[in-house]
Amino acid sequence: CSAVTGSGRKLKDNAADWHNLILRWEKLNNEGSGVAEKIVDQRLKRSPGEAAAPPPGSAPPNPGRPLEQACSELVGVVSKMASIVAKMERLASSERGVLELETFQRGAAGRGGPLFHSWPTQLFVEQSAGLLQCYQKELALKQRVLQELAHTGPQDLCMVYLSCWLHQPYIPADSRLALEALLLETGHRAL
Numbered sequence: 001c002s003a004v005t006g007s008g009r010k011l012k013d014n015a016a017d018w019h020n021l022i023l024r025w026e027k028l029n030n031e032g033s034g035v036a037e038k039i040v041d042q043r044l045k046r047s048p049g050e051a052a053a054p055p056p057g058s059a060p061p062n063p064g065r066p067l068e069q070a071c072s073e074l075v076g077v078v079s080k081m082a083s084i085v086a087k088m089e090r091l092a093s094s095e096r097g098v099l100e101l102e103t104f105q106r107g108a109a110g111r112g113g114p115l116f117h118s119w120p121t122q123l124f125v126e127q128s129a130g131l132l133q134c135y136q137k138e139l140a141l142k143q144r145v146l147q148e149l150a151h152t153g154p155q156d157l158c159m160v161y162l163s164c165w166l167h168q169p170y171i172p173a174d175s176r177l178a179l180e181a182l183l184l185e186t187g188h189r190a191l
Contacts, residue, residue: 010095011098011115011116014094014095015188016188017087018091022131025081028077029081029165029166035070035074035077036149036165040159043149043152067150078142085135088132089132091132092125095121099124099125102121127182131175
């Protein structure tokens with residue numbers, strides 16, 4: 001078994017990085033979902049007319065404190081997700097760079113054969129661009145949910161935001177297949 005070098009090594013390393021970043025994203029999505037649920041619960045507890053007067057002689061409780069803490073947690077989660085998307089952008093850029101280098105070295109026809117099993121370098125670039133686009137859109141949605149969740153009045157709308165966070169509508173099931181295909185092609189998964 002020969003060692004992979006050059007463009008092949010870069011693409012193989014990038015495939016592993018894609019996998020690791022997506023696993024981190026999924027972990028953060030689950031964490032964020034729990035935090036978003038806490039925000040909605042706190043929001044519903046703060047409904048007008050439900051606040052009871054504090055007992056005489058005691059300091060009034062700060063009902064907004066748990067909500068503020070949960071919002072801060074969600075800001076942290078979204079910030080980490082933005083960092084992941086920035087790393088994904090660098091991976092996609094790196095793969096475009098590999099393709100441009102091959103085009104420069106070998107002309108418009110590019111590499112004569114595939115680097116691994118069957119994919120030309122162009123397909124790695126396309127798969128990465130597709131994955132990146134999904135996660136960029138999903139990040140924009142999560143940022144919007146972050147802005148709106150604690151300030152939304154109707155319970156139904158809160159539930160829509162929670163559902164959007166949990167189900168990630170901009171990351172379709174075929175993006176998972178694209179990742180698995182990338183891992184299969186580069187030898188990270190056995191055929």
